Amino acid sequence: MTPSYEAPQRTAVLLVNLGTPDAPTAPALRRYLAEFLGDPRVVEIPRAVWLPILHGIILRTRPAKSAAKYASIWTPDGSPLAVWTQRQAKLLAGHLGERLGQPQPAVLVRHAMRYGNPSIPAVLDELKAAGAARILVLPLYPQYAGSTTATANDAVTAWMARQRDQPELRFVNHYHQDAGYIGALAKRVTDHWAANGRGGKLVMSFHGVPERTVKLGDPYQAECLATASLLARRLGLREGEWQVTFQSRFGKAKWLEPYTEPTLVALAKQGLQRVDVMCPGFTGDCLETLEEINQEARAAFVQAGGREFHYLPCLNDQPEWIGALTAIAQRHLQGWEVGGVPTAA
Ligand SMILES: C=CC1=C(C)c2cc3[nH]c(cc4nc(cc5[nH]c(cc1n2)c(C)c5CCC(=O)O)C(CCC(=O)O)=C4C)c(C)c3C=C
Numbered sequence: 369m370t371p372s373y374e375a376p377q378r379t380a381v382l383l384v385n386l387g388t389p390d391a392p393t394a395p396a397l398r399r400y401l402a403e404f405l406g407d408p409r410v411v412e413i414p415r416a417v418w419l420p421i422l423h424g425i426i427l428r429t430r431p432a433k434s435a436a437k438y439a440s441i442w443t444p445d446g447s448p449l450a451v452w453t454q455r456q457a458k459l460l461a462g463h464l465g466e467r468l469g470q471p472q473p474a475v476l477v478r479h480a481m482r483y484g485n486p487s488i489p490a491v492l493d494e495l496k497a498a499g500a501a502r503i504l505v506l507p508l509y510p511q512y513a514g515s516t517t518a519t520a521n522d523a524v525t526a527w528m529a530r531q532r533d534q535p536e537l538r539f540v541n542h543y544h545q546d547a548g549y550i551g552a553l554a555k556r557v558t559d560h561w562a563a564n565g566r567g568g569k570l571v572m573s574f575h576g577v578p579e580r581t582v583k584l585g586d587p588y589q590a591e592c593l594a595t596a597s598l599l600a601r602r603l604g605l606r607e608g609e610w611q612v613t614f615q616s617r618f619g620k621a622k623w624l625e626p627y628t629e630p631t632l633v634a635l636a637k638q639g640l641q642r643v644d645v646m647c648p649g650f651t652g653d654c655l656e657t658l659e660e661i662n663q664e665a666r667a668a669f670v671q672a673g674g675r676e677f678h679y680l681p682c683l684n685d686q687p688e689w690i691g692a693l694t695a696i697a698q699r700h701l702q703g704w705e706v707g708g709v710p711t712a713a
């Protein structure tokens with residue numbers, strides 16, 4: 369059939385996050401972990417060795433244990449990671465000029481998850497059906513890692529490889545030094561100090577990765593350290609008043625050090641009474657921050673003799689962060705026609 373008119377060309381932003389199980393149950397965790405840990409970008413062990421371990425051992429024991437952890441942070445609206453991602457997409461849409469109920473919003477904004485739902489190919493299908501001819505892929509990871517950003521980009525390009533009429537694509541790979549992002553983090557800390565006073569040490573805990581991946585050229589560690597030192601400088605912190613740690617080690621290999629929980633225990637044992645802990649690499653609260661840090665690490669610090677453990681929430685829906693995210697999107701949208709008007713100033 370020959371089309372009788374040219375379909376309208378729309379511009380879209382696709383926010384991408386890691387994904388989360390659909391429910392805090394062992395079967396839902398098994399599906400989620402099978403997809404996540406079956407990704408060769410995440411576990412870089414030869415398939416013939418890894419898949420029997422994953423399916424024969426890990427997926428028999430870990431789902432029930434992880435489900436119990438998820439149950440402890442689940443909200444009436446679902447997994448915190450999903451709730452915050454949806455909210456960030458909605459707020460970004462508002463800032464970029466999508467007015468719900470209008471047939472032709474300026475920029476379509478959708479979110480997708482690398483693992484679980486809504487999946488990247490499903491949302492790209494939906495965007496294409498809505499007329500998106502230009503798509504900006506914006507991961508909710510400020511620091512680039514092969515195990516997060518690259519695998520999300522892979523999922524997008526795998527979808528592209530199946531399209532006859534391909535949209536134009538742009539990718540944001542990182543914004544770890546973005547002034548708006550650093551400013552939003554700084555505001556989190558200064559608001560916390562205003563409410564609780566200053567004291568102790570600021571620990572910035574980032575998700576870890578295997579040390580080997582960094583040696584092979586992954587820029588992740590350097591980007592985490594750059595974020596942390598920019599934030600410390602912005603806050604006027606002196607040496608000894610702040611520290612970077614890495615959390616969530618998985619498996620037996622060496623991951624980036626120092627590890628978060630052993631560091632907090634050592635600090636408590638050295639007599640440090642108060643720690644303020646934040647997780648700048650996570651733009652929304654999730655299992656790794658709410659359970660691993662605010663429950664497990666808190667308990668370990670107190671058990672080791674620490675008195676005050678302050679957890680600072682992630683950026684979530686903080687207005688300064690949504691403003692920063694909007695500015696990052698606008699910068700990368702420049703030159704693309706949006707609603708018939710060029711976005712470039
Ligand atoms: C923020 C960046 C992240 C990096 C880098 C990262 C690397 C990475 N993660 C695993 C293994 C697991 N991570 C899990 C949860 C999880 N990881 C991130 C972010 C990064 N991961 C987030 C946001 C979450 C939370 C998701 C949620 O639903 O709230 C889990 C699942 C939970 C569990 O069973 O422990 C695993 C497993 C590896 C192996 C890795 C790098 C190689």
Ligand SMILES: [Fe+2]
Binds near residue numbers: 575616
């Ligand atoms: Fe992870």
Ligand SMILES: [Fe+2]
Binds near residue numbers: 616655656660
């Ligand atoms: Fe964890």
